[in-house]
Amino acid sequence: MEFATFADRAGTIEAEPADLEIVAHVRDLLADADDVEIVARFVQGRVFPAWDSTTLDIGPSACYEAIARAAGTNVSADDVEDRLADVGEIGDVAASYEFGGQQGLGAFTGGGGGTGDDLTVREVAETLDDLAAAEGAGSQDRKVDLLFGLFNRCSSEEARYLARLVLSEMRIGVGEGTVRDVVAEAFDVPQDRVERALQVSNDYGLVARVARDEGLEGLDAMDLEVGRPVQAMLAQAGTVTDALEEWERAAVEWKYDGARIQLHHRPASDDDGNGDGESAGETRVFSRNMEDVTDALPEVVEYAEETLDVPAILDGEVVAIDDDGSPLPFQEVLKRFRRKHDVEKAREDVSVRPVFFDCLHADGTDLLEEPLTARHDRLRSVLSTESGGESDEDVEGLSLLWLTDDPEEIESVDADALESGHEGIMLKDPDSAYSPGRRGKHWRKRKPDVETLDCVVTGAEWGEGRRATFLGTFELSVRDGDDLETVGKVATGITDEKLAELTELLEPHIAAEEGQDVDLEPAVVFEVGYEEIQRSPTYSSGYALRFPRFSGVRSDKDPEDADTLERLERLQGQ
């Protein structure tokens, strides 16, 4: 397709206010385009597929420079910038100049060896590929030359859309959803199959071409590819109560406080078994936004090389650790995550380790449609270095998973997660498929506590084992007039160090003891978070805090200042 035709159609789409009409125009555009792969990207303002983290790496001023050179000797980059300040939009500025006929190095570098005749979308795409690939000394000049060569062959309307494309400001009202729907319509294939093909490939251009040339069969044959990132499945906030109601049982995992990674690994192999078809291994690590972060995380590459002996795509989190292997806060990971220089030095200060919780592909098989539990089993097997027999705890880099319908067990996983320095827990539907890019209900991060309550500590229990000398499991009460009524017990979110402190604080107030149980005079007030307040006959207030968590001692408050039953009732009603 000629770039002039593309620009003309883009103009029509931009001027069209009605969504339905836009869809019709885009459908016609894709149906008419011989280079549908390129046009499907350009119309969304993309030069490269969504999975490809290649950038043109050209700033606005280089673009102004190229426009100025193509516009004639009496125009400077500053003039272009001034005009932009007046007009406000780079497309309008580019379209306001007369281009063509300027001589210079770039005039001969229009991709397909431009001869001054009509520019095609393919020539634009190929030149932009060259432009992106230019690196090292003199690369900025080369980029400007290449872009000048393109502008020099543009009419005003072509220049309008070229400038916008290059500066990622296409904005003609065509989003991903439009292109998805249009591909289905234009090439007469079902929308859900287009959607699936997009999920595995992340490439609207490729999907459009396959739909046109190979139809449904071709689309269905599209698979994940090791090395080509897919969008990460996302979580929404949710409660334990909802999760158990909807799924009956939940897969519970620790929520690691790090940065999301997707690992793509292909081990080195001798392809045909006799040694002469050897291929080198390849490991790439991508961020949640599919940026290539491999070079910043050598530990993850080393881990993959040591552990994986089949091609695999794994989903996980990279966490910063201290010398003992305990997790460090998220900010520490950030110091490493996108680092480009002095990675080895940075690694001496903060080291990282990967933890994987999902397996999207293993040894030639895509697993997106498999239930979570089956994917986790496959994950365990690809990460196990011994043949079976290891418990999950012993498989390095494997996130643990508890399958349960018991709220108490979930609470104790949560307590362990917090105590081990993690963020909390994730709740996942054990039967759910992996849905790339979806923030669905199948993965839930446990909602952070909305409100806190200040409760009087009226009882406790002596611990067991290594905690035998500590008070723990604290009974909480609220005020009701002059009385205190119980609302629950908190044992979660407290480190051993804190328990020792609390024991020291509470021991002088012990009023009675029987076995492990201790009654306390009202003296100390705890601030506690909780997931929700439920009516319950278990406690004298008639209410129970679901998943209460210790968040601190209110040393500034006396029992008389603690929260009341009335406030509890009000919060419960909200």
Ligand code: AMP
């Ligand atoms: P948020 O960033 O608060 O939306 O929480 C979701 C993020 O938690 C994911 O994108 C992951 O980076 C991270 N995460 C940590 N542990 C897990 C886990 N076990 N499963 C899924 N995501 C996790």
